[in-house]
Amino acid sequence: MASKKNNVLPGFNLTLGFTLAYLGIVVLIPLSTIFLKTFTLTWAEFWHAVMSPRTLAAYRLSFGASLAGALINSVFGFVVAWTLVRYEFPFKKLIDVMVDLPFALPTSVAGITLTAIYAQNGWLGRFLEPHGVKVAFAPLGVVVALTFVGLPFTVRTIQPVLEDLDVEYEEAAATLGAGRLQTFARVIMPALIPALLTGFALAFARALGEYGSVVFISGNMPMRTEVVPLLIMAKLEQFDYAGATAIAVVMLVVSFLLLLGVNILQRWSSQRLAA
C-alpha cells in the first residue's frame, strides 16, 4: 500500500499493524489516562496541586539538582571523553566499558550504595561530615545521585564526535600560528557544542524523572529534600490520585519539551557534520 519503491518484500501490513497495536496498548492508551484524569479536575484544584508550597519546593530541588548534575557531567564528561579518545593509559578499555555502568546498574542498588558511602560512617562520609559537608540525607546527596545517573549521557554523546573530529583542522590551526589553547577554543569547542548541549539535555531529562537512587540518599523530607517524583509517590500512597496526576502532567510536558529540544539539537548537529 505505502511502498513507493516497487517493494517486493512482504509483511508490511502485518508488521506495521502489530507495531501500532502494541504501541497503542503499551504506551499511548496508558499515557492518555494521565491527561484524561486531569480533565476531571477543576482549574482551582489543578492550580492548587501544582502550585502548593510543597510542590514548588520539590520543583526547585528537582530542577536545581538536575541542572547541577548535568553541569557537573558536562564538564567532567568532556574530560573523560577527551582522555578516552586522545590519550593512551593503562586499563583504558576497562574504563571505557565501565562508563555505561549507570545505564546497567539498577537504580535501587545505586541508591543504597551511594547512601552507604556518604552516610556519617561511610567511606567518604566519615571524612566529609566532620568538615560540615553533609551529603547523605541532604540536598547535596540528591545532586550526587543525579550526577551518577546522568554520567554516561554526556560522555557517550561527546565521545563519537571527538573521534570523528579531523586532526587536520588542528594541524592547520597550529601551522597558521595558533597556540594549543587558541586551537581548542576556536577549532575544537565550536565543533563540540551541539554534542555538549545534547549530552547536557539528555542528562538533565534523565535526572528530572529519577526516583530509585534519590529515594534512599535524600531522606525524603518534604520542603527540603523531596524531588518531584518522590512527591508524586507520596501523593499516590495517600491515594491523592488527582494531585499526583496534576503534577505528573506538568513533568510530562517538561519532559516532552526537552525531548523536542534534543531532537532539534540532533538535527542541527547532523546538518553541521554534513556541511
Place this chain on the structure above:
Amino acid sequence: MFENFGWLSQSQADPRKSATADPPLVRFALIAIAMLFLGLFLFIPVAAVFAQALQHGLGEYLKSIIDPEARSAIRLTLMTAAIAVPLNVLFGVAASWAIARFDFPGKQTLLTLIDIPFSVSPVIAGMMFVLLLGVRAPIGGWLYDHGIRIIFAEPGIVLATIFVTFPLAARELIPIMQAVGSEEEEAAIVLGAGGWQTFLRVTLPNVKWGLLYGMVLCNARAMGEFGAVSVVSGHIRGHTNTMPLYIEIMYNDYHYVAAFAVSSLLTLLAIATLIAKHFLERRVIPVPQKGADEIETKVAA
C-alpha cells in the same frame, strides 16, 4: 620529568601530531581528573556494594541469598524479564521491519512515539497503570469483579516493566536493519523464497547480533527496574517483590547484609551486561553484502 610516563603517550605515535599534542603536564592532569571523577562515581560505589554485602563474612552473605523471601524475589524478577524481554524483542523486530523496509507517511512520528517511554519518569509510568487498571478505574474495576487483579499483583509488575523497556530492542534493531539494506531479502523473494523463509534464512542471520544486543539491554533494564514497579507492586511481602523492591524493604528494615547481598547479584548482572555489550557492539553491523551465489545456496538449502 613527565617524559618517563611512557604510558601517557598520545594515541598514535605520529610525528605530525607534535603540533596537535597536549603538553605532558596537561595530559597527566586531565587523565588524573577523569580517573578521580570515574573513581568517585563508578568504581567506589561498585566496590562498596561487595564490601557491604560481605561485611559479616561469606556465610552470612550466602545465607541472605538463599533466604526464601530473597529466592521468591529472584524468581519474580526472572519471570518478569522472561515475559517482558521476548515481547519487546518481537515488537522490535516488527517495528524495524516496517520502518527499515518500507516507506509510509508518519514514519518520523512513529519513531518519536517509540521513544516516549524514555522520557517518562518511572514513577509516572507506574502511575499510568494504576489509573488505568486500579480497582477504582472502570477497566480495573471490571477486571477485579471478574477475579483478575492487575495492580498490586504480578501482572501490573510485568506491564510496568514492559513499558519502561519498550523502546530498547526497537531502538537497536531499526538502525541495524537500515544499515544491512534489503538487497539480499529482495533477491531471496525474487528467487522464489516465501516471506517467512526469507526472514528466517536471510534477515535473522544478518541481524542476529543486533537482536542479542537489544535483548541484553532490555533484560538489564527489566531486571533492574525499580520506580515503576514500586508504584504498581503494593509491597506485599514475599509475594509481589522483585529483586530491586526486596532490596528496598531489607534496607529500610536495617537488614543491610541482605539488601547488599541481593544488590551484589544485580551488580554482577550489570557488569556482565557491560561486558556483553562491549563484545556485541563490534559485531552488531554484519559484513555488508555477501556474494549473490551464497544467497542462492541459502534459499535453495
